[in-house]
Amino acid sequence: IGLTYPQYLVMLVLWEQDGLTVSALGERLFLDSGTLTPLLKRLEGAGLLSRLRDVQDERRVRITLTPAGRALRDTAERIPACVLQQSQCSLPELLALTEQLKTLRGHLSGG
Numbered sequence: 001i002g003l004t005y006p007q008y009l010v011m012l013v014l015w016e017q018d019g020l021t022v023s024a025l026g027e028r029l030f031l032d033s034g035t036l037t038p039l040l041k042r043l044e045g046a047g048l049l050s051r052l053r054d055v056q057d058e059r060r061v062r063i064t065l066t067p068a069g070r071a072l073r074d075t076a077e078r079i080p081a082c083v084l085q086q087s088q089c090s091l092p093e094l095l096a097l098t099e100q101l102k103t104l105r106g107h108l109s110g111g
Contacts (some may be wrong), residue, residue, distance in 0.1 A: 001075050002046075004040055014049065014065050015073045020059065022051075030105070035084045048072065 003011065004020035013028050014020065020028070026036045040063060043049045048069035084094060 001072060003072075003076075007043055007094060008079075009064075010036075011037055011048065011069065011072065011076065014063060015076075018065050018070075019062055021054065021062055023060070025063055030109070046100075061085070 001008070008031055010025065013025060020037050021039065022033055022036060025031075029036070031039075040049065040051055043063055044051055045064055048065055049065050051061050051063055084091065087094065089097075
């Protein structure tokens with residue numbers, strides 16, 4: 001679909017909840033603004049999203065999907081099924097792995 005994995009993760013969050021601020025998006029992805037901003041600039045350059053100053057607080061930047069960004073969702077929705085098939089793991093195995101990774105992330109972040 002023409003996205004790097006980090007860009008794909010950004011798009012997944014925005015498809016779930018469009019119009020987030022950069023800081024809220026960073027919290028969801030566990031990324032700081034120094035890492036996130038270049039990703040957003042590349043996605044904006046590709047015509048998939050726009051970055052606009054918040055009307056009520058100009059210190060905040062809101063991220064909104066463009067029509068092209070929203071349209072890409074249909075193609076991207078096939079990716080999880082392809083990954084499942086290529087992994088040759090059962091769905092319960094992948095769900096267990098996901099939970100283990102969440103636990104590990106929690107331990108590493110001090111929680």
